[in-house]
Amino acid sequence: MxxxxxxxxxxxxxxxxxxxxxxxxxxxxxxxxxxxxxxxxxxxxxxxxxxxxxxxxxxxxxxxxxxxxxxxxxxxxxxxxxxxxxxxxxxxxxxxxxxxxxxxxxxxxxxxxxxxxxxxxxxxxxxxxxxxxxxxxxxxxQIKKNNEDYFQSYVGVNNELNNYMELLHKYENFNGSILIAKKGDVILDKGYGFADIDQNIKNKTQTRFAIGSVTKQFTAMAIMQLDEKQMLNIEDKILKYLPDFPNGDGITIHNLLTHTSGLVNYTELPEFYALESEDPKVEDVLNLIKDKPLEFEPGTQFKYCNTGYALLSEIIEKVSGVTFEEYLHENIFRPLNMKDTGVCYGKNKEIHHATAYSGHLDLIPVDDEILLSQAYGAGNMYSTVEDLYRWDRALDTEQLVKKESLDRIFKGYIDMQGMGDYGYGWLIRDTELGKEIFHTGGTLGFSANIARYIDEDLTVIVLTNKSGYDTMSLAYTLASITLGKEYTTPEPIKEIEIKDKALYDNYVGEYVIFPGFTITITAEEGKIYAMVTGQDKYEIFPESEESYFYKIVKAKITFVKGEDGKVTSLILDQNGQNLTGIKMK
CATH class of the missing domain: 3.30.457.10 (Copper amine oxidase-like, N-terminal domain)
Structure with a gap:
């Protein structure tokens, strides 16, 4: 209700x-x-x-x-x-x-x-x-005490970092938790905004959030543990563990880990969201894609695919003899004292603390159960920034696997076309801040990122109960602040009043970004709206006579005029990308 x-x-x-x-x-x-x-x-x-x-x-x-x-x-x-x-x-x-x-x-x-x-x-x-x-x-x-040595070196809140996050909450409605640590010193560990807006519940350092695809690095770790114990081999064909799976004789565990299997991504299928979530089974989602042809020959291309990691969690269960949830608890969570980490809607029906929201300046609560209960090894975990820091510290030790296995996890195996390379559950790229190993996560109501800047021994963990949040850019900005690099301070977006609404008549029309992707601008009762192909229309709000912003997403539209004063195109600015749409006559 x-x-x-x-x-x-x-x-x-x-x-x-x-x-x-x-x-x-x-x-x-x-x-x-x-x-x-x-x-x-x-x-x-x-x-x-x-x-x-x-x-x-x-x-x-x-x-x-x-x-x-x-x-x-x-x-x-x-x-x-x-x-x-x-x-x-x-x-x-x-x-x-x-x-x-x-x-x-x-x-x-x-x-x-x-x-x-x-x-x-x-x-x-x-x-x-x-x-x-x-x-x-x-x-x-109740807030738990952090007894590990790497929590004892807390050096106090960095004012510059905290000020940035306070402004981000104030001007861009950021709600979530942040942990930043450098060389074993915790620099910032704090919650911002609300876990539940309607109830005025604040986010804390130990608020639990769904972490989406950050789950994949835990799935990969479980596979590497089993590989070390010689209970499986990374180069094994999946047919060995899933005998009736189509094309299983041509797909290896390595292909699943590196998104090079060629399998259809089941979370992209509309029928996935029609599945019943009362008693979810991994077979239900795998049946959606089993009879579909491969999109490419295994090992020849990279395409991000949640199906591969769902299959990996199934293989972990087949090999270990226990459920995926039980395996993670006994072999990763418990040894690392990750008491606030688990599987969403698992055996004890545990879930996150934070309410899931969609939107930007305006937020709408959403139901995330279908996705979280059926993401399996691709994205079904919840955690806290402090537990993920425990995970981060363990990755510099041999507590979970030997160094040779860690080296294999963090090795770049395939180029992601400008985004860096993909390892086993991690992305690896070179930045101006040095080598970055990271992974983002996104669900219908949560966004997450754990970013490790190896050259600086710097870790930035971002968890938020907002869908579609650009946690990758935020983590990079927070790392830049920590390292004394330049950054842009959040500023308020000021809505102005358009007195002559006839201005909108010049903007009304269809703008083609590329074939199949059109933005339709309409004006109704003194308001202006934008509708992207296949989506609902949303009101956009004037920042100037030419520039307009959304409240439902972080995006702006700027109208471009020709010499005669008539609008010829628009520019859509979203997630750091500028896309030009040509106005159709």
Whole structure:
């Protein structure tokens, strides 16, 4: 059920005059998970008339070791050895260690019990909080101590890096978590923006995000572990492990690892998104492509293909005798103390904390379950920036595999046509900052990147609950700041008012970028819209009389005029690329 629908239902409840305590009963199905354990509350959490989840404070405060003092006049103090929190019933302002914080939702009392919004748990109690509207479940985790040596060398927040990220959140609506470390010193480890915008839940350093194709490097590591144990061989044909798979006698494990198999990419097929996700099986997605011809002879070309890594996770299960999820936990996550990393919608139905969003300046919550539950070894993991840093540190050791295997993982095997080379689950390229080994990840509502600048022993980890975010450029900019290189500071986009809307008439028309890719500009009721071939139309907003920006994606359109003042073309600026569209007469 959507947040908006829940809010409407609750509005009708209030209008009809149902007693307020009945609202508490309406929330009886909300599941509370505290530090991975389902807990029963003496008083139920519930959604208020604005769709904000209200939580019974005493139940949680006592579990966390706070002492509670009723001061009269609707004033309550919660305190422990580390902090003091003053709360006033009926107000949204609290005082945390003499600092005022506005929760933006009033604290209330119901039947003599104090209820707080989730922003209190996030801001005042410094808890990692995740609210899943679809399953009506609330996940709460206490911040874990990082005991490893490489976390102890924290040198404090780098002001320049932090300022950049604050501006990025302010001007470009960045929501996510960042970790940057150089030569074993953690320079920045911080959450920005919101894990859930509607509930005002803040992102933390231990907020869990889906990481999409960053999963592939873990799948590749599992394969290399099995190769070292001689349980398989990289050059084996996949027919050895999947006897009934078409063309299995011509495709090797190496081909799957390097995207040179020639197989059709199943996540590009429309029928993939029509699959049932109730009881997903890897066979279901593989059946979508099994009977389709190869796109090229294995080993002759590079084409990014999620099918290959789904097959690799199937091979891992066949060889190891356990599920892909169990293998990762026992052989990678557990040895590296990656307690906040797992498989989305796996055995225990674990998911990320952060709500998935699509958009840019305007964000829309999206359902990512179909993709995440059926991405398998190609992209079904969630993690945190801190757990990925544990992974990063292990890659400089022989804790998981020997150096010879690591060298094979980070070797470039095939040219990606200007993007560098592809190894086993990693991209390798030369930059002005030195050699970079990285991999991005993207799902319907998340974007991720882990970038390792080898020459500088510099690691940048970016996780965000926004789809389509250019994490590769962001990681490179943050690395540039760290190394004292030049960079561009985020600036606000200022929307201007177009007083004479007749201006838009000159822009209306079709613009051909290339055959099959057209942008259609229309004007309706004083507003201007752009529609790309095969997509919905979206309003664009004037930055100047010639330049317009989207709010749904990070992109701009600039109209170009001829000497006679008539528009001849437009320029689409997106992801650092400028595409010219010629106006059709």
């Amino acid at each position: 959507s947040r908006r629908l829940i809010s409407l239902i609750l509005s009708f409840i209030l209008i009809l005059g149902i007693p307020f305590n009945a609202l508490s009963e309406a929330g009886s199905k909300i599941q509370i998970i505290l530090d991975e354990e389902v807990v029963e509350l003496e008083n139920n959490a519930f959604l208020n008339q604005d769709g904000k989840l209200m939580y019974p404070l005493r139940d949680l405060a006592e579990k966390l070791g706070y002492s509670i003092t009723w001061n009269g006049n609707q004033n309550i103090t919660f305190s422990n050895e580390n902090s003091n929190i003053q709360v006033n019933i009926g107000k949204s302002i609290i005082v945390l260690d003499q600092k005022e914080i506005d929760l933006e939702t009033n604290i209330i009392a119901v039947n003599g019990k104090t209820f707080v919004p989730l922003s209190f748990l996030s801001d005042a109690l410094d808890l990692v909080v995740g609210w899943d509207t679809k399953t009506q479940s609330l996940r709460i985790n």
